[in-house]
Amino acid sequence: MSSRFPLFRKRDLLVFVLAAVLAGAGFLSWMPQNGAPTAVIEQNGEEVRRITLSSITQPETLVLEGEISVTILLEPGQVSILHSDCPDQICVHTGALTRPGQSAVCLPARVAVRIVGEISSGIDGMTG
Amino acid sequence: MKLSLSSAKKWTVIAAALTILLVAILASQLLFSQTSAGYEATSWAMGSYVQQTLYGGEEEDTATKASSAITELENLISWRVADSDTEKLNSAAGTDWLELDERTINVLEQALSVAETTDGAYDPTILPISALWNFDSDEPTLPEQEEITSLLPYVGYEFLRINTEENTASLRKHGNGVDLGGIGKGAACDTALEIYQESGIDGGIIAVGGSVGVYGSKPDGSAWRISVRDPEGKAEDGLGVISLQEGCVSTSGSYEKTFSQDGVTYHHLLDAKTGYPAESGLVSVTVVHESGAVSDALATACFVLGIEDSLPVLKEFGASALFIDEEHHITIAGELEFEQISTSYTVSRQSL
Numbered sequence: 001m002s003s004r005f006p007l008f009r010k011r012d013l014l015v016f017v018l019a020a021v022l023a024g025a026g027f028l029s030w031m032p033q034n035g036a037p038t039a040v041i042e043q044n045g046e047e048v049r050r051i052t053l054s055s056i057t058q059p060e061t062l063v064l065e066g067e068i069s070v071t072i073l074l075e076p077g078q079v080s081i082l083h084s085d086c087p088d089q090i091c092v093h094t095g096a097l098t099r100p101g102q103s104a105v106c107l108p109a110r111v112a113v114r115i116v117g118e119i120s121s122g123i124d125g126m127t128g
Numbered sequence: 129m130k131l132s133l134s135s136a137k138k139w140t141v142i143a144a145a146l147t148i149l150l151v152a153i154l155a156s157q158l159l160f161s162q163t164s165a166g167y168e169a170t171s172w173a174m175g176s177y178v179q180q181t182l183y184g185g186e187e188e189d190t191a192t193k194a195s196s197a198i199t200e201l202e203n204l205i206s207w208r209v210a211d212s213d214t215e216k217l218n219s220a221a222g223t224d225w226l227e228l229d230e231r232t233i234n235v236l237e238q239a240l241s242v243a244e245t246t247d248g249a250y251d252p253t254i255l256p257i258s259a260l261w262n263f264d265s266d267e268p269t270l271p272e273q274e275e276i277t278s279l280l281p282y283v284g285y286e287f288l289r290i291n292t293e294e295n296t297a298s299l300r301k302h303g304n305g306v307d308l309g310g311i312g313k314g315a316a317c318d319t320a321l322e323i324y325q326e327s328g329i330d331g332g333i334i335a336v337g338g339s340v341g342v343y344g345s346k347p348d349g350s351a352w353r354i355s356v357r358d359p360e361g362k363a364e365d366g367l368g369v370i371s372l373q374e375g376c377v378s379t380s381g382s383y384e385k386t387f388s389q390d391g392v393t394y395h396h397l398l399d400a401k402t403g404y405p406a407e408s409g410l411v412s413v414t415v416v417h418e419s420g421a422v423s424d425a426l427a428t429a430c431f432v433l434g435i436e437d438s439l440p441v442l443k444e445f446g447a448s449a450l451f452i453d454e455e456h457h458i459t460i461a462g463e464l465e466f467e468q469i470s471t472s473y474t475v476s477r478q479s480l
Contacts, residue, residue, distance in 0.1 A: 015142060019149050045172060087266065088386060093361035101355065105177040108266075112177050116168060123369060124181065124333050125340045127414055128357030128379040 037100050037117040039079040041072060044110050053077050068109035079113055081106060173198045174312050176337030183347055184330030194320040201319050204232045205308045214306050222302030233295045235308060235315045235421060242425040243285035246441050250429035251400035255305030256282045263385040263396040270389045276403035283400050314378050314424025317341030339378040341420050358470055359383050359411045359452055371465040376420035380427035381412030397431050408434035409453050416464055417447040435459055443480040
C-alpha cells in the first residue's frame with residue numbers, strides 16, 4: 001500500500017483510539033451510578049452525601065451535626081456509623097456496610113446510611 | 129465545496145469513530161437499564177426508616193402513593209397522634225362504642241386474632257404497661273413494682289371488642305388502652321403491597337423498620353432475598369438470607385430498644401402477663417406470613433412464648449419462623465428457605 005492516500009494512516013488510527021478511549025470512559029463513568037455499590041447518606045430525609053464505595057481511597061469521617069450527632073466513617077469499599085450520641089447504639093452495632101441492600105439506621109438522629117447498586121448477587125432487604 | 133480525497137477520508141474516519149462512540153454509549157445504557165437497581169424511595173414513618181425499591185411501571189408515582197398511604201395509616205392507628213382513631217378509642221375507654229375508619233378496624237381485628245390465638249402473648253391492650261416503661265422516650269427508667277401491679281389488671285385483649293359490620297370498636301374499662309406498635313409496621317407493609325398490586329408495577333419491596341413485604345417479581349425473576357441481621361452485629365453480611373416469592377417477614381429482637389439500670393438490661397418486648405420484658409431464652413424471632421400485620425404481631429407473640437409454645441401458633445396461622453436463642457442456636461420452624469452465612473451460629477430445623 002504505497003499509494004499517496006493509504007486507507008489508514010497513523011493519524012486515522014489515532015482518531016479511532018481516541019474514540020475508543022472516550023467510549024470506554026463514557027461507559028465507566030456511567031457504570032458506577034448504576035452498578036457499583038454506592039453509599040447514600042441521609043439526614044432528616046435529605047440526602048447529604050452519595051459516594052461510590054470503590055472511589056474512596058482513604059478513610060474519611062463525616063460528622064452530621066444535630067440534636068443527636070452522628071459520625072460516619074467512609075473507608076475504601078465500606079461505610080459504617082462510627083459514633084452516635086443516641087442511647088441505644090443499634091446503628092453503631094450494625095457494623096460496616098459493603099453490599100447493596102445493606103443499611104444502618106440511627107432512628108433517634110434520623111440518620112440513615114444505605115448501599116445502593118446492582119443487587120442481583122446481593123440482597124433486596126433486611127429484617128431484624 | 130470541494131473536498132480533497134484525504135480530507136474526505138478524514139471526515140469519514142471521524143464519522144465512523146463518532147458512530148462507534150455513540151453505539152458504545154447506547155449499548156452501555158441498554159445493558160444497565162435491563163439490570164437496573166430499580167427505583168428507590170425512602171421516608172420516615174411509624175417511628176421507622178421506610179425503604180421502597182420498585183421495578184417496572186409507574187414506579188415513582190406508586191412509591192409516593194404508598195408512602196402517603198402509610199402516613200395516613202399511622203395517623204389513624206398511632207396512639208401518640210392526637211385525634212387518631214386509636215387515641216379516640218383510648219380516650220373513650222369505659223364509655224361507648226366508637227365508629228372508626230375501616231383501615232383501623234382491619235388492623236384491630238388482625239391484632240385481636242393474634243392475641244386470641246396466642247392467649248395474649250401478643251396483646252394490643254398493653255398500653256397501660258408499655259406507656260409506663262416508655263421505651264421510646266429519651267431516658268426510659270425501671271418502673272416501680274407497685275405501679276406495674278396496679279396497672280396489670282387493665283391489660284387484657286378481652287377488653288377490646290370489635291364490630292366489623294358497623295366498623296365500631298370499644299374498650300370496656302376506663303383505664304384500658306390500645307398500643308398498635310407491635311403490629312403497625314407490618315400493617316404498613318400490607319398497605320404498600322396493596323398499592324403495588326393496584327398500580328400494576330412488575331415488582332416491589334418495602335421495608336418499614338424490621339418488617340419487609342415483597343410483591344411481584346424482580347427483573348431477573350429470582351426470589352427476593354431478605355438478610356437477617358446478626359443480633360450481635362458482628363457478621364457484617366448478616367446471619368443469613370431468607371428467600372421469599374411473596375408475603376412478608378418481620379423480626380422482634382430483644383436488642384432493638386433497650387436501656388440498662390443497675391447493671392440489668394431491659395428490652396421492649398413486654399410480657400402482658402407479668403408487665404416485665406419477656407424472658408424466653410430468645411434473642412430474636414423472625415416470622416414469615418402472607419400478611420405483614422400478622423407476621424409482625426406473631427414475631428412479638430413467639431418471642432414471648434418461646435420456641436416450644438410458638439409451634440402450634442405458627443401452624444395455626446400457616447406461618448414459618450426463625451428463632452435465635454441466647455446459646456447462639458438458630459431454630460427454623462416450618463417451610464422457610466434460609467441460607468446461612470454467619471458460621472458463629474448452629475442451625476436446626478423443626479417441623480410444624
